[in-house]
Amino acid sequence: MSSSEATSGSGPPEEIRAVPVRRPGRWIAAAIVVVVAAALIRSVVTNPRFEWSVVGNYLFDQRILEGLVVTIELTVIAMAIGVVLGVLLAVMRVSSNPLVSRASWLYIWFFRGTPVLVQLLFWYNIAALYPKLGLGIPFGPAFVHPDVNTLITAFRAAVLGLGLNEGAYMAEIVRAGMISVDEGQAHAAQSLGMTRVQTMRRIVLPQAMRVIIPPTGNETISMLKTTSLASVIAVTELLYSAEQIFAVNYKTIPLLITASVWYIVCTSILYVGQHHLERYFGRGATREVR
Amino acid sequence: MSTPMVNAESVHKRFGRQEVLKGITLSVAPGEVMCLLGPSGSGKSTFLRCINHLEKIQAGRLFVDGELVGYRQVGEKLHELHEREVTHKRAEIGMVFQHFNLFPHMTALGNVTCAPMCVKKIGREQARERGAELLGRVGLADKLDAYPAQLSGGQQQRVAIARALAMEPKLMLFDEPTSALDPELVGEVLAVMKQLAGAGMTMIVVTHEIGFAREVADTVVFMDGGVVVESGPPADVLGNPRNERTRAFLSKVL
Numbered sequence: 001m002s003s004s005e006a007t008s009g010s011g012p013p014e015e016i017r018a019v020p021v022r023r024p025g026r027w028i029a030a031a032i033v034v035v036v037a038a039a040l041i042r043s044v045v046t047n048p049r050f051e052w053s054v055v056g057n058y059l060f061d062q063r064i065l066e067g068l069v070v071t072i073e074l075t076v077i078a079m080a081i082g083v084v085l086g087v088l089l090a091v092m093r094v095s096s097n098p099l100v101s102r103a104s105w106l107y108i109w110f111f112r113g114t115p116v117l118v119q120l121l122f123w124y125n126i127a128a129l130y131p132k133l134g135l136g137i138p139f140g141p142a143f144v145h146p147d148v149n150t151l152i153t154a155f156r157a158a159v160l161g162l163g164l165n166e167g168a169y170m171a172e173i174v175r176a177g178m179i180s181v182d183e184g185q186a187h188a189a190q191s192l193g194m195t196r197v198q199t200m201r202r203i204v205l206p207q208a209m210r211v212i213i214p215p216t217g218n219e220t221i222s223m224l225k226t227t228s229l230a231s232v233i234a235v236t237e238l239l240y241s242a243e244q245i246f247a248v249n250y251k252t253i254p255l256l257i258t259a260s261v262w263y264i265v266c267t268s269i270l271y272v273g274q275h276h277l278e279r280y281f282g283r284g285a286t287r288e289v290r
Numbered sequence: 291m292s293t294p295m296v297n298a299e300s301v302h303k304r305f306g307r308q309e310v311l312k313g314i315t316l317s318v319a320p321g322e323v324m325c326l327l328g329p330s331g332s333g334k335s336t337f338l339r340c341i342n343h344l345e346k347i348q349a350g351r352l353f354v355d356g357e358l359v360g361y362r363q364v365g366e367k368l369h370e371l372h373e374r375e376v377t378h379k380r381a382e383i384g385m386v387f388q389h390f391n392l393f394p395h396m397t398a399l400g401n402v403t404c405a406p407m408c409v410k411k412i413g414r415e416q417a418r419e420r421g422a423e424l425l426g427r428v429g430l431a432d433k434l435d436a437y438p439a440q441l442s443g444g445q446q447q448r449v450a451i452a453r454a455l456a457m458e459p460k461l462m463l464f465d466e467p468t469s470a471l472d473p474e475l476v477g478e479v480l481a482v483m484k485q486l487a488g489a490g491m492t493m494i495v496v497t498h499e500i501g502f503a504r505e506v507a508d509t510v511v512f513m514d515g516g517v518v519v520e521s522g523p524p525a526d527v528l529g530n531p532r533n534e535r536t537r538a539f540l541s542k543v544l
Contacts, residue, residue, distance in 0.1 A: 140434060188391035188450075191342055192405035192457060193381025195373060206395050281395075 054254035067241025082162030086170020111168035177208030217274030328513035384454030424529030
């Protein structure tokens, strides 16, 4: 009698119920995590110096909320500048005109090579370098002469500093995305009679988005937090608003926690947005039918 | 005799210092199907890419439908064409690639309607209607909304053929259209190409499918080392090759 006949008569075989291997290491590790977490939570809850009631009082304080709005404004405007500039610099970088591509390289080299805090301070003090700005024909007559000191407010200095710096990073992200698209895509588009601009806009960039979106999400989250640097040039964003309050009432820790709570709320919302963008631009990349 | 659809006169192409095409002279009449055979690296694909000016040639003359490819002749001098004029001429030549090169972020119908809409400025509704009809003709009427990743290789290549046909080309170039396919999928793509040849399309096909060349081609050209070694009707070149290199190649692939 063959073995296949031996099993076929008695229906499906009995399910295996084996004694699992003991893993004491797992239990010890889990115990350590639980103990450490419990100790942390206990200290956070019982240490009166956290002053959670103060955090609660200031969480929806008018000044804090106004600071939050400025933080969001800074993030949105600086990222918008960064993305537009990034695409422009990336396209310049792959240009066949050597001067154009070198210019892009130089920009990226400079803005990535200097600290963003220094750049912020630089823009804030730009009036010391160029007190007057002339808008007109280069080397010719100027039509308007705005005073730089009034033109570059703290907020505008922060937008310039953060946005121009972000452009350098976004340029590298966009370029990586463009490189990731197979060359055959451009050939196919060209063979159909599309111009280089059409090929870039309709074929290459939409596919590059799949590679560009995740790091751009990181950059946005990073930007939201980096805006706190603008507090050093007295932009009344979230951190500076908190600082102004604790400068008066000395509730330093609770107010720093208040600001942190809002930062974490905002970054969490960005997480969700990033997830949905990734799904949208990932279409066609998988076999599953949606 | 009518104007040849493609006329190559001593076409030379170099990549850096490496000469890939060393004087290709051939002519394809309207409605003719020409198969290019030859070992890899013999310059077949490069020659195809020169025809729609994806590659520049360094010497010789290349005409499509009586017009110089990529240049305008003014007296003795050649003037490079503007990108707009080059793309305009490319739009009249369809090309099918070895690796399909479908746009993965668009559905099958999106792939087929993309170029008619943005190059020929045809209305969305009209483009979709025509696209659906073309996909029906290559046997994919039920796959209009499928993304390329959801299609088999043979289906993808048929979408790619429909995409090229959507521009209503007067000439179709096939660059090893079945080389990347599983053997059992080759037939469905060749069937579509046969149907196209039967409808009178002018075609230049780079292929290793000797059977297809024998059955469908009007002319078979054997290339090696950047030159045309032998050309003529399939019965002559495939059945009774005169050149030693052609014979050696055929004995390996048959």
